[in-house]
Amino acid sequence: MVDTSPFDSFGFQVAFACQALPTDAARHDVEYHGWSRGRHTGPWLYVEIDVSGERHWVGRFERGPADYPFTGTFGCPHPDYLLVAASGQAYVVNARAPQGSGGWAQPPIMPVLGVRRVEGTPLVVLWDFQDMAAYGPEGLRWRLSHFATDGLKVTEARDGVVRGTLWLGGYERDDLVTFQVEASTGRVLVGSEALERHGARLLTGQLAARG
Numbered sequence: 229m230v231d232t233s234p235f236d237s238f239g240f241q242v243a244f245a246c247q248a249l250p251t252d253a254a255r256h257d258v259e260y261h262g263w264s265r266g267r268h269t270g271p272w273l274y275v276e277i278d279v280s281g282e283r284h285w286v287g288r289f290e291r292g293p294a295d296y297p298f299t300g301t302f303g304c305p306h307p308d309y310l311l312v313a314a315s316g317q318a319y320v321v322n323a324r325a326p327q328g329s330g331g332w333a334q335p336p337i338m339p340v341l342g343v344r345r346v347e348g349t350p351l352v353v354l355w356d357f358q359d360m361a362a363y364g365p366e367g368l369r370w371r372l373s374h375f376a377t378d379g380l381k382v383t384e385a386r387d388g389v390v391r392g393t394l395w396l397g398g399y400e401r402d403d404l405v406t407f408q409v410e411a412s413t414g415r416v417l418v419g420s421e422a423l424e425r426h427g428a429r430l431l432t433g434q435l436a437a438r439g
Contacts, residue, residue: 235310237303238345238352244323246301246310249274249286273314275301277323287326292317296339305350305365313340318354320363336371336437337361346411347386353411355380360390361436362411370414371436375407375428388412394419 235246272288289312291299296316304311304320312319316339321332335354343354346362351369353362357378361371376394384391388411396403407419414430431438 233300235301235303240303240305240345240350241307242303242310242323243307244277244279244310246275246277246323248301249276273299273312275312277310277326279323282324285326287312287321289314289319290317291315292339296341298340298342300343302343302352304352304363306367311335311343311352311354311363313343316340316356318343320367333368333437335361335363335368341380342382344382344385344390346388346390349388349411351411353382353385353390355382355392360409362390362414368436369412369432371431372409372414372416373429373431376405385411389417 271291273291274286274288276286278284291314294315298313298316300313302311302313308322308324310321310323312321318335318337318340319332320335322328322330325331337354337356337359339356340354341356343352345352351362351364353360357380358376359371359373360375360380360382362369377396379395380392381394382390382392390409390411392407394405394407396405405419408417409415410417414432
């Protein structure tokens with residue numbers, strides 16, 4: 229089995245090349261192991277990384293539940309980093325030094341349902357059913373926690389604004405809300421019902437990284 233989606237740089241300059249490898253990767257010399265929280269049992273997504281003139285390595289990334297198919301490899305705003313999504317489980321990895329201090333991290337978004345670059349900016353956003361987060365060249369910039377009851381979906385990310393829809397309410401998901409969020413700060417421009425009624429929080433710094 230091979231994940232056929234090619235690497236998507238999102239138009240960022242990157243310092244490496246990468247490609248998915250066959251799941252049966254016993255022949256590969258795996259250097260990096262990305263583990264999902266508390267599991268370490270697989271199955272795995274294998275990715276080959278080549279930093280031209282410096283190093284070549286293979287990483288295996290533990291997949292999330294099979295119910296969540298979103299899988300791919302993506303560029304990040306920093307040229308040394310890539311974002312790997314393996315069945316909804318995400319990893320941000322330093323291609324030059326995956327094992328070093330700060331070499332990898334798991335975004336506080338699970339399961340990842342989508343990833344987009346904010347067009348014209350050095351930012352990417354990713355989201356799950358309820359939360360949304362943004363990464364800049366410095367790493368995780370902000371997270372909107374409990375932004376939706378369910379069904380959060382980003383439909384557009386350009387002109388410095390992230391746009392989409394989400395559901396608010398109880399089990400009936402009775403209110404479909406259109407939102408607009410300032411990409412650079414996470415500030416909600418349209419759709420403040422999520423903040424006022426649902427107890428959503430905008431988190432930055434170390435608080436944003438906590439799952």
